[in-house]
Amino acid sequence: MTIRHLRIFIEVVDSGKMSAAAEKLFISQPTVSQAIRELEEHYGGLLFERLSKKLYITKKGQKLLSYARNVVKQFDEMEEAMIQDNYVKKIRLGATNTVGECILSGIINALKESNPQTEIYSYVNNTRNIEEKLLKAELDIGIVEGRVKSPDLISIPEVNDFLVLICSTTHPFSKKKTVRLEELKNESFAMREQGSGTRELFEKYMQEKGIPIKIALEGNSSDSIKKAVIENQFLAVISIRQVEKEIKEGKIQVIQNTDSDWNRYFSIVYHKNKVKTYEMMNLIEIIKNYKNIDILNVISTGKLVKN
Structure with a gap:
């Protein structure tokens, strides 16, 4: 099993078809099929059910997916850090609309002050969209006012509201x-x-x-x-x-x-398989400063x- 196998597996999940994944990755469909077959042999079970020419991810496939996105993302970050001399640390923060309008700007300013060399990306949307991006490893950490539904996400109530x-x-x-x-x-x-x-x-x-x-x-x-x-x-x-x-x-x-x-609470949310970086830990401490309301x-x- 290699990072390449995981990249192909993730693309098949996202595309829904092996032919579409092959086209997106600029490889042949037999190559995609072989990679999925090798993963299934390696882990001892089907990752997809094939019904009426459609693919349906299995429970084993869902379990692998919950790890695969973060493994690939961490591998890419390692490659970038080791190869590039001008590598810049990054943190991708998601916030729901209410959080974005109330406390996000103060949190970002405090994070910039304590991590001046870190590049900060923030994304504001509703709870459902933040959850989807965390599951796809497109965000490192989120602050949400809603209840996340995926068992693959850790949610810690932190700020009173x-x-x-x-x-x-x-x-x-x-x-x-x-x-x-x-x-x-x-x-x-x-x-x-x-x-x-x-x-x-x-x-x-x-x-x-x-x-x-x-x-x-x-x-x-x-x-x-x-x-x-x-x-x-x-x-x-x-x-x-x-x-x-x-x-x-x-x-x-x-x-x-x-x-x-x-x-309710504004909760800190991240993937259960996400390796918490120093920047993430620092962010969590900053968020705690917004715990109370006095209006x-x-x-x-x-x-x-x-x-």
């Missing part, structure tokens, strides 16, 4: 000390896109309580959500960290859930009650 219901300061709810959960079913909501950890948590909560959500707008940024709340009288559920500015400007009123169902100590809020 919670969701709040928000409305404009001209909305009728802004004058109420308490809002009943039942009242939300008649309101229009601005919601994050599918795949968002914020949306997943809120939808799950409302489903459990039997309250339908009337979605009037879907957006992939907090700015579009907050604008709809302020200008269109929609409601939204959002991280408390994302509305500090609008609260201070008197544009948004916060309604806090009286139970803890909207409490609610200086504002008055309404209360969301079950009934």
